Amino acid sequence: MLRSHTCGELKFEDVNKEVTLTGWVQKVRDKGGLIWIDIRDRYGITQLLLEDGRSDSEVVKTARQLGREYVIKASGKVIERVSENPNLATGRIEIDLTGLDILNSSITPPFTIEDDTDGGEELRMKYRYLDLRRQPLRKNLELRNRLSxxxxxxxxxxxxxxxxxxxLIKSTPEGARDFVVPSRMNEGQFYALPQSPQTFKQLLMVAGYDRYYQLVKCFRDEDLRADRQPEFTQIDCEMAFVEQDDILSTFExxxxxxxxxxxxxxxxxLPRMDYADAMKFYGSDKPDIRFGMKFVELNDVxxxxxxxxxxxxxxxxxxVADGCAEYSRKQLDKLTEFVKKPQIGAKGLVYVKCNEDGSFKSSVDKFFDQDALKSWSDKISAKSGDLLFVLSGEKDKVRKQLNELRLEMGNRMELRDPNVFAPLWVVDFPLLEWDEDSKRYHAMHHPFTSPKPEDISMLDTKPGEVRANAYDLVINGVEIGGGSIRIxxxxLQKLMFKHLGFTDEEAQDQFGFLLNAFEYGAPPHGGIALGFDRLTALFGGQDSIRDFIAFPKNNSGRDIMIDSPSIIADDQLDELNLKVTV
RNA sequence: GGUCCAGUGGUGUAGCGGUUAACAUGUCGGUCUGUCACACCGAAGAUCGCGGGUUCAAUCCCCGUCUGGACCGCCA
Structure with missing residues (x-):
């Protein structure tokens, strides 16, 4: 080892020890007579001391050549500081330098390597290896490591x-778009990267490995978001000989x-809320239950x-938004504008101020008298000083819109504290979902999810009302994971494929291996997959998963550091029998 | 596929139809024996993303384009 200690471990008790540290130059403070060098590694920062006249003149000379991010090896004696720095873990000591070697120089980095860097996002991505030297990123990766x-x-x-x-598996048309990989040895054929190891873990259940898990990369070729990357990590689990409650309690x-x-x-x-209630009271299948503002339906009043x-x-x-009756016209206009944004799509926003004197002031006073407004306020359990928001329209749409408003108010009223955690299970998801584009039902979770036995009879008559043994883990309004009891x-699996519009041939062609396996004594089983990147970001108190992944992709799915994706050479294409048409 | 926002010294921002393009930070040189966001003095550093248009005049207004970001669709 080139070093005897790390830059984060020396304490007052180490005074008088002869030590050697290695690391990067964080900062040189040259006061003329005194020179301090902050040396940094991933464990911390230690201050090195030189005194012109007393310290070795060669060492002083070397110190004056140092620049930011030079890699150095520094030797000397641990001494007590004259003036301590309580903000630094090693703040009671410093190293009286007797030796200093430059192991490597560095050009000036394009942004400052500090907790609060001056670098913008794009630049930090391009020089990710420099960004990763910063403590906040290091802490994020430490958190990720700890969680795993x-x-x-x-x-x-x-x-x-x-x-x-x-x-390297097989492409299937259901669900997200696959990333595909051409096969050189099998002309004109392609592998797909897994969107999840779903069928494999089910086959492992058939094989008798009754408790499987894997921290596994999954791949989906869909557009990105702050919380969505094309390659991401799941905690993927499956259990055999279990019922839904067993899985919920294990993962709870x-x-x-x-x-x-x-x-x-x-x-x-963890509270359990069925899907229907989540939609009814929160307008979302992933309600943020850190705060109230539950929906109240007002049709009758x-x-x-x-x-x-x-x-x-x-x-x-x-x-009802507690204590918001004082909202100004301007604030209310802003909120109206908010719900009318095309992404939300409400036509307008009705509000009712519950004044302190017991009277009401609403945006629809023309149509509703004080008694009518009082009946709303009673129904919604508002107190004087509160503010009611009301939307109307088609059920599914208006719930979705009101959900957006609820979350926005939660933000404005600072009720969404990242240090407060409110997990819950959302259960009894619908089995099928109508798809307007393809004019057919498709699986809400995936085609291997079992319907609730008591609902199977409705598959033919009311397919949209069939409930599944499916569940999501939701924390703070974020879908952290989901799973189901499988078929x-x-x-029954063949019946499901039929209802999803597969012909027998298609089902056999794409999932024959699974159907075959089910002939050989498949145990009852079920499982769950948790989004590991999201879970880590949530623990770290952030909405974006990007800074919890060492080398993430940008908005367009590009890695701007290595510049990928990129074109490939013609002979590479030839070998794969591929022709590029753009 | 769509909507919105941004692009100005190395970096982060300000700005304005006519400017010596401002500030901070970083960089370089100097002074400094207790700094740790060191301080102070000085210096260098910008085809204002790219192309076109409007105008006497464009970094500024308009159109297009590229890049980045947020979101909707999409994400079994």
Whole structure:
């Protein structure tokens, strides 16, 4: 080793030790007679001291050649500082330098390597290896590392078995777009990268590995978001001989364990909310339950009073924002503008101020008298000083719109504290979802999800109302994971494929291996997959997963550091029998 | 596929139809024996993303384009 210690570990007790440190030059403070050098590695920062006249003149000379990010080896004696720095872990000591070697020089980095860097996002991505030297990024990756270790510990304790599944698999048309990989040895044929190891983990259940897990990369060729990358990591799990409750309690245990060991937070029992209630009371299948503002439906008190907009609506629904009756016209206009944005698409926003004197002031005073407004306020359990928001329209749309407004108000009222964690299970998802484009139902979760036995009879008559044994883990309004009890019966699986519009031939062609496997004693099984990047970002208190991934892609799916994707050479294309047409 | 925002010294920003293009930070030189966001003095550093248009005059206004970011669609 070139060093005896790291830059983060020397303490007052180490005074008088002869040490050698290696690292990068964070900063040189040359006061003329005294020179301080901050040396940094991933463990911390230690201050080195030189005194002109007393220290070795060659060492002083070397020190004066140093620039930011030079790599150095520094030797000397640990001494107590004359003036301590309480902000630094090593702030009580410094190294009285007797030796200094430049191991490598550095050109001036394009941005400052500090917690609060001056670098913009694009530049930091281009020089990601420099950005990763910064403490905030390092802390994020440390958090990720810690979470992966604790995840493995928990699952190992629960007798889960980590098994790797292949990355070069078979493309299927269901679900997200596949990334494909041309096969050189099989002309004109392609592998696909897995969107998830779904079928493999089910085959492992058939094989008898009754508790499987894997921290695994998954790939989806869809547009990116702050919380979506084309390659991402899942904690992928599957269990055999279980029912839904067994899976929920096992992974509720994991959630609690991770919060306890990594964040020191005790999480109480996770509430379970069925999908229908989540939509009804929060307008979302991933409700943020850190705060209230539950929806209240107002059809019976708000309709048939002559306000055509409400009378014509399928649903009139609102919520109360505590203590916001003082909102100004300007603020209310802003919120109206917000819900009318094309991405949200509401036609307008009705508000009712519950004044301190017991009177009401609304945007629809023309149509509703004080008694009518009071009936709304009573129904919605508002107090004086509160503000009601009401939207109306087609049920599904208006719920979605009101959800956006609720989250916006949650932000404005600072009710979405990143240090508060409110996990819950959303259960009883619909099995099927109508798709306007293809004019058919498709699986809401995936085609291997089992319907609730009592709902199977509705598959033919009311397919949209069939519920699945499917569940999501939601924390702070973020979908962290989802899973289901799978179908393990060949006939039921075939029936499902039929309802999803597959012919027998298509089902056999694409999933024959699974249907065949189900002939050989498939146990009842189910599982879950958690988004590891999202979980890490959530623990780190951020919405974007990018800074919790060492080398992420940008908005357009590009890695601007290595400049990928890129074109490939003609002979490479020839070998793969590919022709590029753009 | 769509909507919105941004692009100005190395970096982050300000700015304005006519400017010596401002500020901070970084860089370089100097002074300084207790700094740690060191301080102070001085210097260098910008075809204002690219192309076209309007105008006597464009970094500024308009159109296009590229790049980046946020979002909708999409994400079984």
């Amino acid at each position: 270790i604790e995840t493995r510990k928990y699952l190992d304790d629960q007798k889960f078995f980590e098994i790797e599944t292949p990355y 245990g994991m959630v609690k364990y991770l919060f306890k060991t990594v964040k020191g937070i005790d999480i109480p029992e 708000a309709q048939n009073k002559g306000f055509k907009v409400f009378d014509d609506a399928e649903l009139v629904v609102g919520f 393990h019966d060949r006939d």
